[in-house]
Amino acid sequence: MSNQLQLALLRLAIILGSQRLLAVARNLVLGHRSKAATFERIAQNPQRQLLVDVSVIASHDAGTGIQRAVRSLLVRLIAAPPDGFEVRPVRATRRRTYEYADAYLCSLRGVKPLVADQCIRVTEGDIFLGLDLAGRIIPRRQSDLLKWRGQGVRLCFVVYDLLPLTSAKWFTTVAQKSFRLWLQTLSVHADAVFCISRTVAEETRTWLDDKLGTAAHNLAVRWFHLGADLHTHASPLQMRLPAGLSVSSQNSLRQTVMMVGTLEPRKGHTLVLDAFDILWANGCSATLVIIGKMGWHVENLVERLRTHQQWGKHLIWQSGATDDELSEMYLSVDGLIVASEAEGFGLPLIEAASFGLPILARDIPVFREVAEQHATYFAARSGAELAPEINEWLARLATRQAPSSEAMQRLTWSESAEQLKHLLADLA
CATH class of the missing domain: 3.40.50.2000 (Glycogen Phosphorylase B;)
Incomplete structure (x- = not known):
């Protein structure tokens, strides 16, 4: 033939x-x-x-x-x-x-x-x-x-x-x-x-x-x-953020948590923001930092972020970061939230583990495979369901009782x- x-x-x-x-x-x-x-x-x-x-x-x-x-x-x-x-x-x-x-x-x-x-x-x-x-x-x-x-x-x-x-x-x-x-x-x-x-x-x-x-x-x-090969020796981040804002909890009583990943519907940014809206309305002083480029089908989310009453106060969106800047963020924040509804792997999990950062992750099979017992998991489907789970996790962060990711099995590149x-x- x-x-x-x-x-x-x-x-x-x-x-x-x-x-x-x-x-x-x-x-x-x-x-x-x-x-x-x-x-x-x-x-x-x-x-x-x-x-x-x-x-x-x-x-x-x-x-x-x-x-x-x-x-x-x-x-x-x-x-x-x-x-x-x-x-x-x-x-x-x-x-x-x-x-x-x-x-x-x-x-x-x-x-x-x-x-x-x-x-x-x-x-x-x-x-x-x-x-x-x-x-x-x-x-x-x-x-x-x-x-x-x-x-x-x-x-x-x-x-x-x-x-x-x-x-x-x-x-x-x-x-x-x-x-x-x-x-x-x-x-x-x-x-x-x-x-x-x-x-x-x-x-x-x-x-x-x-x-x-x-x-x-x-x-x-x-x-x-x-x-992952992020550097663990970087100095605390003091740049590209609103003047007077420190994301390091060492210098402030309020906590700071972070999400890392391109903004797209499956990543769960809207769900987490819904939950934080409830927490902020009830007096929570935690700061949410979002690191990631604008993806697709998120125009409404981006408009919501930019016009949010907490914008530049307790809510920060940084659309891009170098590896060094991302390392500095991992060193500076108190915890990582990974809310994706589906993933093939989940790079932020092992990046956070390089710094021993506590993780709050959606309970999906691949996150269990990667993080095992070294993360806190949630199954909430709405902001109202997730808000109390985040609040409890923040409380455990404050008392150092949240699971650490330091012992997570992870690879360098x-x-x-x-x-x-x-x-x-x-x-x-």
């Missing part, structure tokens, strides 16, 4: 998304691997390539949680490559084939690129790692994937969450469709998927069973955890990259 005909059949199967067609397409792709690839031939080429997809972040780094993970893991993989591999960042667009992302690599190193990005040359034993969430690109680059597979390249992808499928109400119709096509493309082409938590891995296995059928689901699903390298070694 010609490559063009194969591609046409693959695209049809992925677009339609039926269990039988996807299973047939996966079997077709699996049979496309080079029959000449052997351990002996790969051993003769000890310096293989780890092609790391950075298509989205190389075009625009929005500083989201996923892009922070992509950048952090890429830097560590380059600094300490898997044994026998050279790490090469690569990029593509929906219309342009994959190229080496040398210009982006130069930007990471702070040097001016000397040559333009070049087309990729692969050999047997190379690995393509879909580290970036290139949801709208991968389905358009199936010709590259099929060609590489025929040349003996193994394909693996990082899955950060399944939220556009499991929690569609928070995403546009276009985003839902793009994500579904991306995941169905993975189900056909990937040798393995690496999820960022055990929770996401379980959800992914369930989805693959449903889409491919248990018998045809031979795709390896593994998981690892993300890391280098340790997270090591876990990822072990998964890649198993695949290689």
